[in-house]
Amino acid sequence: CCFFKFSSKIQYNKVVKAQLWIYLRQVQKPTTVFVQILRLIKPMTDGTRYTGIRSLKLDMNPGTGIWQSIDVKTVLQNWLKQPESNLGIEIKAFDENGRDLAVTFPGPGEDGL
Numbered sequence: 001c002c003f004f005k006f007s008s009k010i011q012y013n014k015v016v017k018a019q020l021w022i023y024l025r026q027v028q029k030p031t032t033v034f035v036q037i038l039r040l041i042k043p044m045t046d047g048t049r050y051t052g053i054r055s056l057k058l059d060m061n062p063g064t065g066i067w068q069s070i071d072v073k074t075v076l077q078n079w080l081k082q083p084e085s086n087l088g089i090e091i092k093a094f095d096e097n098g099r100d101l102a103v104t105f106p107g108p109g110e111d112g113l
Helices: 073-081
Strands: 019-024 031-040 050-060 066-071 089-094
Touching (some): 019 031, 050 066
Antiparallel strands (some): 031 050
């Protein structure tokens, strides 16, 4: 749902920091949220279409949603080294009941990724 263009002048060995910020919807009660960041790859013979980049376990309290920062420096460096390997990333964020909390298509009063 989101596309980022990088200048061809960026070199992978010059990347000092790269962060992706995601917005997680508010919860109604204290909740543990599981965030997965997956790098999409060409399908392998066993059907695997992604590899894990990072998994986070967050404790959220009721109230407003939160912004969460994810370090993607290594992913960006690898993409700049081998642009053909850039098939994208997928972000999943679920509470204990499987409710999706990552905001990808903002509703009224919600911020997007």
